[in-house]
Amino acid sequence: MSAGKEDRPKRALRGRAGRMKGGRGSGRASTGQVRLWGRHAVEAALKNPDRNHHKLWATREGIDSLDGELPANFPVEYAQAADLARLVARDAPHQGLVLECAPLDDIFxxxxxxxxxxxxxxxxxxxxxxxxxxxxxxxxxxxxxxxxxxxxxxxxxxxxxxxxxxxxxxxxxxxxxxxxxxxxxxxxxxxxxxxxxxxxxxxxxxxxxxxxxxxxxxxxxxxxxxxxxxxxxxxxxxxxxxxxxxxxxxxxxxxxxxxxxxxxx
Known part of the structure; x- marks a missing residue:
């Protein structure tokens, strides 16, 4: 951990939460949703105001690792690391965070x-x-x-x-x-x-x-x-x-x- 990180104020995680939709699998969930995992990927997606999020599965350690605070009404389901492993690709390093969200909009x-x-x-x-x-x-x-x-x-x-x-x-x-x-x-x-x-x-x-x-x-x-x-x-x-x-x-x-x-x- 870099010096002074704990002293910096946490920025709000600005991503838009949406209604949870079903879907299991690895990488790309059903109903057109995408599953992201790992701290950097999930944190960046949560800070992206152009993302619509549906649900975050996380360990408490995973939530604590995020550089920012989730909105009070954000849909989070706490889980054990072994449970998260079943939501992503085999041996994927999820680091205690799995986010289901909509794909990004097309860019021309x-x-x-x-x-x-x-x-x-x-x-x-x-x-x-x-x-x-x-x-x-x-x-x-x-x-x-x-x-x-x-x-x-x-x-x-x-x-x-x-x-x-x-x-x-x-x-x-x-x-x-x-x-x-x-x-x-x-x-x-x-x-x-x-x-x-x-x-x-x-x-x-x-x-x-x-x-x-x-x-x-x-x-x-x-x-x-x-x-x-x-x-x-x-x-x-x-x-x-x-x-x-x-x-x-x-x-x-x-x-x-x-x-x-x-x-x-």
Whole structure:
């Protein structure tokens, strides 16, 4: 625990509580609800005024760990850690907190493109591992990216696994889902962004390819990389200067390095 934490006043947890609806399972509950677990993911969701919450299952220690006070009428059910384990994915580190809430509202690409052009944009081509998407969201928050963009059919749903890996970033980084990724890249170019696709076989390094203006970074799935059509919608392809001893990096690591390069250009 950092020095002075106990002396700081607790902020109100502002999330909107809704009527409890049924549903069991792990990750994504029935009736369209999402189950989040772990202190950082749950705390961030509770502080997000755009979330509608339905119920919080928690141990007393889990409630005490939250940085904030729940509203007096918030629906909480106290439970033992073993009981919480039955509400989430097997071996999920729930840390005494499981929150059932509604998914976040859809966000449109056009709204993001009207924002701050100095913030980078991340486009993920068929990155389907929820741990990777969550880690990329976390890096996007750390390096002030304006959003991530994925194709709706080839990306994981909003879930507890994504939220836990994102460590709170799911609540602060807009996640835009589009039907056609190539068409979205055309819209991004029309907004003035220079589209750089990361590819290990590219001749130019990322540092050489980075422009001074708005940047959209495009990353493909680990192994397959970007699809040919998506690479064809990039203004440039660039590689990260990794050692020949390694063929490639995990896509979430590559995203973090690329975002750092943009932040320090």
């Amino acid at each position: 690409l056009g709204d993001i493109l009207e924002g701050d052009p100095t913030r980078p944009l991340l486009i993920l081509d068929q990155v389907t591992d929820p741990h990777n998407v969550g880690a990329i969201l976390r890096s996007a928050a750390a390096f002030n990216a304006c959003a991530i963009v994925t194709q709706d059919r080839h990306a994981p749903p909003e879930s507890g696994v994504v939220a836990k890996s994102a460590s709170g970033a799911l609540e602060v980084v807009p996640w835009i889902r589009v039907v056609n990724l190539a068409r979205a890249l055309e819209e991004i170019a029309e907004a003035g962004y220079w589209r750089i696709g990361l590819a290990g076989e590219a001749k130019s390094s990322l540092a050489e390819a980075l422009p001074a203006g708005p940047v959209a970074l495009v990353l493909g799935a680990e192994g397959e990389g970007m699809r040919q059509n998506i690479a064809g919608h990039c203004d440039a392809l660039a590689r990260l200067p990794i050692s020949e001893a390694m063929e490639s990096l995990n896509v979430s690591n590559a995203a973090a390095i690329a975002l750092y390069a943009v932040a320090t250009r």
